[in-house]
């Protein structure tokens with residue numbers, strides 16, 4: 001018989017039930033999803049090219065056009081998380097030796113530069129200290145010096161909590177023959193963003209932040225100018241999976257019948273459809289003001305506790321991720337453990353340039369409520385008094 005002795009037995013652990021605790025995710029992502037989004041994922045599976053499914057994809061494109069504030073035809077999702085959006089941006093816009101200028105003020109600029117080097121682009125970097133942002137004049141000076149084909153900036157730098165102003169940058173890039181790519185993973189829906197008015201050529205985000213859907217997809221949009229650049233490539237895009245011309249076809253954006261590119265993550269697509277319905281029902285103005293007022297309550301409460309924010313200028317902070325300086329006398333990790341062990345609430349330590357120096361508190365979408373802000377403040381107060389006891 002074909003049956004042979006198996007060296008690998010059935011794993012006993014899989015005979016025990018799946019055990020998932022309920023936690024309040026107040027770090028820089030993922031955020032929790034509302035029940036409506038969880039229920040959407042329980043709907044029956046469809047085939048990835050069934051008409052009922054492609055209709056849902058079309059609905060999502062409408063929702064994303066609203067969220068990105070764009071009329072662009074190429075609006076779709078990469079199957080993968082925020083990094084997949086970044087990779088798609090880089091590998092479609094750049095050919096070997098093309099110059100990209102990365103405005104780097106945290107880990108996400110570093111990652112984009114790393115990806116662009118892997119694609120053999122000529123990477124030029126302008127840098128700012130962690131927590132700071134670039135002025136338009138500084139970016140223009142970088143463009144004049146390096147003559148890039150692509151300029152990359154991060155709107156919400158979640159490693160530091162900084163909010164990069166974008167108004168006018170598109171025009172600036174276009175004047176010098178460059179396209180503008182923006183990472184909005186940690187900011188879209190929490191702060192104003194106007195793709196068309198601001199002349200952004202490529203923008204991507206993630207589903208698990210303000211949209212409060214599970215991590216799984218990277219919504220992305222390409223302007224006509226960005227698509228012209230892709231069409232003018234001398235060599236094919238080096239990643240089949242991330243090829244925007246294939247993705248645009250699968251998402252019904254190129255006016256030709258959809259072809260099989262990959263199997264869309266069907267249940268995650270339902271979740272995103274529901275998350276976008278929720279965001280559109282609330283409306284962008286309300287979303288933006290809710291994030292601002294919750295963040296303001298958090299800033300005030302933290303200051304009352306004697307804590308200092310990492311970014312002193314409030315206009316440079318993204319309300320979606322607040323970075324708090326860890327006082328010298330406090331062990332940051334013990335505090336995050338206190339949050340988790342006593343309350344099952346997640347807040348995070350720093351990342352990249354802010355590692356060891358800050359806590360990061362996320363206020364994103366479904367989790368961005370005054371009650372959650374008050375809970376974080378209450379736990380922080382307790383955790384700090386525990387630290388004081390240990391010090392005395």
Ligand code: PMP
Pocket residue numbers: 028029081082083084108154156157158159183184185186206215
């Ligand atoms: N860019 C920014 C600004 C982010 O905050 C994140 C996620 N923390 C990413 C990119 C990467 O997203 P993901 O972890 O979903 O791949």
